[in-house]
């Protein structure tokens with residue numbers, strides 16, 4: 535019988551938050567099932583969670599992202615959702631709009647028919663509990679998909695795709711942009727009041743006061759940012775440098791969404807694959823790497839490099855020039871220079887730098903050398919033949 539009388543381990547705050555999240559989620563989910571019925575719990579097939587520092591350009595870029603993804607629904611701005619009559623009523627009754635209310639109101643919004651082909655969420659998740667609820671929603675959606683897979687309702691339960699997109703700017707830029715927005719809003723509203731035309735824009739206190747703007751950034755960095763990053767391993771995660779001019783920010787967004795748009799992979803499958811570099815990434819660095827390698831050969835192995843250059847110049851170039859029309863020359867050599875594998879690496883890099891594609895292949899031929907009369911055994915010597923294949927864009931000959 536165990537005699538240990540150790541006190542129960544205190545529950546870490548993180549565990550408590552997860553437990554809380556489970557309670558909150560289960561409560562909300564039960565209510566949804568009761569109100570809608572399971573077969574009507576049709577959430578958007580794609581969910582883009584747009585996060586970012588205040589002033590990073592979330593508002594500025596949402597329409598662009600919607601267009602890019604063919605999302606027709608208006609973005610769901612969570613802070614505005616909490617101004618809804620439902621939430622207002624709660625507040626006026628003295629209730630707090632806590633995680634449970636936020637999650638409940640949001641999930642109901644996501645079930646509206648216009649959100650079906652995709653939704654953009656601005657300002658969610660903000661807290662750890664909301665993060666956990668989001669993960670649980672994803673799991674429930676996967677479960678629903680499985681349950682309805684062989685039913686006539688299958689088309690309503692697609693593989694869910696969640697994207698986390700974080701637009702990032704540093705503190706100074708965030709404050710500057712918040713204040714810039716403040717003065718734009720002020721100018722706009724003055725004009726509306728003067729002319730009586732147009733609608734007034736929201737004037738946020740933080741957009742007029744540098745200390746408040748700084749504080750908003752701090753809250754973002756300490757709370758929201760961590761919440762978003764914690765989802766990095768689970769959902770498609772896009773970190774966008776938004777500190778650059780708008781066209782470049784949008785280029786970054788296109789690039790980030792491009793790859794996955796053609797592949798509707800489960801994020802977990804995607805996570806497994808994402809470790810492998812994309813061809814486009816390799817290309818981006820290839821030129822710099824090549825230059826670095828060539829320079830290091832020149833300084834660290836000057837003789838070897840010189841020997842390879844001389845070989846190319848004297849033995850290979852005359853043949854390559856003769857094949858300028860086809861753009862293809864195959865050259866065999868037994869030169870001992872290439873017994874050093876580094877010489878082959880240098881050769882490939884030199885050709886790449888000069889705009890050729892070079893490949894090498896070692897062919898070992900056994901040549902009978904001696905015949906032992908007593909044993910009858912044939913002794914062979916190995917002959918190494920290096921096959922060097924050079925390809926380049928040949929000259930095009932026009933006929934007729």
Ligand SMILES: Nc1ncnc2c1ncn2[C@@H]1O[C@H](COP(=O)(O)OP(=O)(O)O)[C@@H](O)[C@H]1O
Nearest residue numbers: 588589590591592593594711714715778779780
């Ligand atoms: N890439 C950018 N370069 C310069 N200014 C920008 C850029 N993106 C947005 N802005 C400006 O920054 C201010 C805040 O942008 P906004 O989209 O409202 O930010 P958020 O919604 O992320 O708080 C606006 O005045 C906007 O015109």
